[in-house]
Amino acid sequence: MSARAPGAELEVRALSKTYLWGGRELPTLERVELTAHAGEFIALIGPSGCGKSTLFHILAGLESPGSGEVLIDGRPLQRRLGAFAFMPQRDALLPWRRMIDNVTIGLEIAGVRRAAARAQAAPLLERFGLGGFEAAWPWQLSGGMRSRAAFLRTVLLGKPAMLLDEPFGALDGITRAELQQWLLEVWGEVGSTVALITHDVAEAVFLADRVYVMTPRPGRIATVIEIDLPRPRTLATAESPQFGAHEARVREALRAHSRTATITA
Amino acid sequence: MRALLRSAWPPALALSVLVVAWDLAANAAHASLSLPGPWLVLKSSWHDRGDLGAAMWTTTQEALLGIALAIACAVILAIAIDWSQTARRSIYPLMILSQTVPLIALAPLVVIWFGFGEAPKVALVALFTFFAISVGMVQGLNSADLDTMNLLRTMGASRRQILWRVRLPSALPQFFTGLKIGVTFSYVAAIFAEYVGAYGGLGYYMNVASHAFNTDLVFGAMIVTAVLTLALFGIVTALERAVIRWRPREGLEGSW
Numbered sequence: 414m415s416a417r418a419p420g421a422e423l424e425v426r427a428l429s430k431t432y433l434w435g436g437r438e439l440p441t442l443e444r445v446e447l448t449a450h451a452g453e454f455i456a457l458i459g460p461s462g463c464g465k466s467t468l469f470h471i472l473a474g475l476e477s478p479g480s481g482e483v484l485i486d487g488r489p490l491q492r493r494l495g496a497f498a499f500m501p502q503r504d505a506l507l508p509w510r511r512m513i514d515n516v517t518i519g520l521e522i523a524g525v526r527r528a529a530a531r532a533q534a535a536p537l538l539e540r541f542g543l544g545g546f547e548a549a550w551p552w553q554l555s556g557g558m559r560s561r562a563a564f565l566r567t568v569l570l571g572k573p574a575m576l577l578d579e580p581f582g583a584l585d586g587i588t589r590a591e592l593q594q595w596l597l598e599v600w601g602e603v604g605s606t607v608a609l610i611t612h613d614v615a616e617a618v619f620l621a622d623r624v625y626v627m628t629p630r631p632g633r634i635a636t637v638i639e640i641d642l643p644r645p646r647t648l649a650t651a652e653s654p655q656f657g658a659h660e661a662r663v664r665e666a667l668r669a670h671s672r673t674a675t676i677t678a
Numbered sequence: 679m680r681a682l683l684r685s686a687w688p689p690a691l692a693l694s695v696l697v698v699a700w701d702l703a704a705n706a707a708h709a710s711l712s713l714p715g716p717w718l719v720l721k722s723s724w725h726d727r728g729d730l731g732a733a734m735w736t737t738t739q740e741a742l743l744g745i746a747l748a749i750a751c752a753v754i755l756a757i758a759i760d761w762s763q764t765a766r767r768s769i770y771p772l773m774i775l776s777q778t779v780p781l782i783a784l785a786p787l788v789v790i791w792f793g794f795g796e797a798p799k800v801a802l803v804a805l806f807t808f809f810a811i812s813v814g815m816v817q818g819l820n821s822a823d824l825d826t827m828n829l830l831r832t833m834g835a836s837r838r839q840i841l842w843r844v845r846l847p848s849a850l851p852q853f854f855t856g857l858k859i860g861v862t863f864s865y866v867a868a869i870f871a872e873y874v875g876a877y878g879g880l881g882y883y884m885n886v887a888s889h890a891f892n893t894d895l896v897f898g899a900m901i902v903t904a905v906l907t908l909a910l911f912g913i914v915t916a917l918e919r920a921v922i923r924w925r926p927r928e929g930l931e932g933s934w
């Protein structure tokens with residue numbers, strides 16, 4: 414694949430964030446620590462409102478951290494906007510741009526000419542299941558295709574680390590399972606470091622090298638669970654007893670830290 | 679074609695009923711001076727087509743120039759308001775104020791200031807179509823999706839890049855809604871300005887015709903005004919379809 418973006422090591426050190434809400438302090442993130450070694454895939458899981466998305470917004474530069482540090486390859490990151498390839502929860506495809514112009518928008522913003530950007534995207538379209546749909550408007554694409562287009566847009570940014578915020582949250586179960594498998598293959602080819610937010614325990618275990626379980630607000634890292642399932646992972650992986658055991662550990666960790674002691678995840 | 683016929687018959691029927699009712703009423707009243715029937719109106723107007731055509735042309739020019747001026751001002755001011763808080767706080771109240779000025783009082787003043795030429799008509803058309811267009815534009819710019827803008831920011835996009843790539847395209851549908859409302863005022867505004875004082879145009883034509891008790895010609899000019907306004911509305915609708923191509927349209931699914 415021509416879009417190789419060798420991964421960088423991503424570290425988050427003692428990141429905290431407190432909002433002011435009607436004059437009162439609302440601690441949202443508390444001393445969050447994450448490490449993704451170069452080319453690793455980590456997943457963050459936690460109940461709604463635990464600050465996962467806030468954490469990604471801080472990493473991507475959309476919000477300022479209260480305190481703490483973000484390091485790339487051991488060096489503190491000076492300018493976070495433009496440093497990561499961010500994929501938001503909803504695919505955020507621009508309705509007035511045809512598929513090909515949606516996937517190349519990041520290149521266009523970086524100053525790449527339209528023709529050159531399209532040429533860069535062209536060899537990847539087949540791999541992303543988008544071949545022949547270059548001229549389609551977003552509303553004409555299926556949910557799975559929209560997600561793949563949004564992911565191609567993310568890959569084409571060519572950043573050493575990707576932040577995926579519930580990329581498959583809006584999809585049905587069948588499409589979702591297909592895309593998880595496919596995502597792993599593509600990630601293997603691209604080689605970049607990935608941090609993923611999810612609500613789905615099986616998704617986290619299937620995709621990640623390490624799962625960070627977060628507590629309800631204020632969000633802290635409750636437990637870190639290493640997922641030592643061999644790669645490449647396939648459907649058979651998901652049916653193995655080891656997979657079940659990992660899932661159970663993540664579920665247990667979520668339950669232990671949930672506010673109400675009943676967990677839906 | 680068949681679809682066109684199917685969608686065209688209800689308004690055609692309603693219009694026919696109206697014309698027949700008018701004809702019956704005119705016959706019953708038997709007073710061709712105060713209520714001329716449709717055939718008389720048609721005949722007289724056709725007979726006077728030279729003057730009527732010239733008047734149509736004058737008013738159309740004023741209406742179109744006025745709208746063009748209004749669009750230019752509305753787009754520039756809306757972007758300014760969208761761009762800076764200071765601009766919003768200083769310009770927005772003035773925009774609303776411009777709508778509180780009664781046209782009836784302003785038209786004679788504009789004629790006193792600028793004379794009987796076309797310029798004051800253009801100015802009045804602009805003033806009275808500007809508001810709908812600018813409000814649509816401001817709201818449209820504001821309706822841009824926050825997640826999408828955030829995504830572009832994470833890509834390192836500048837404010838200007840976000841304006842061009844997200845905010846302006848987002849504003850197009852509401853801009854056209856505003857423009858459609860605006861153009862329906864355009865001919866009426868021009869005609870009213872002409873009524874007050876002019877050398878030509880439909881307002882002048884109606885004024886002269888009614889003073890000469892040519893009510894049939896007044897009716898003819900009214901119908902012409904309605905038709906022209908509808909045509910302008912149709913042109914804007916067609917333009918909207920041509921510009922906003924990305925929305926799903928009935929019967930066109932999968933035919934990109």
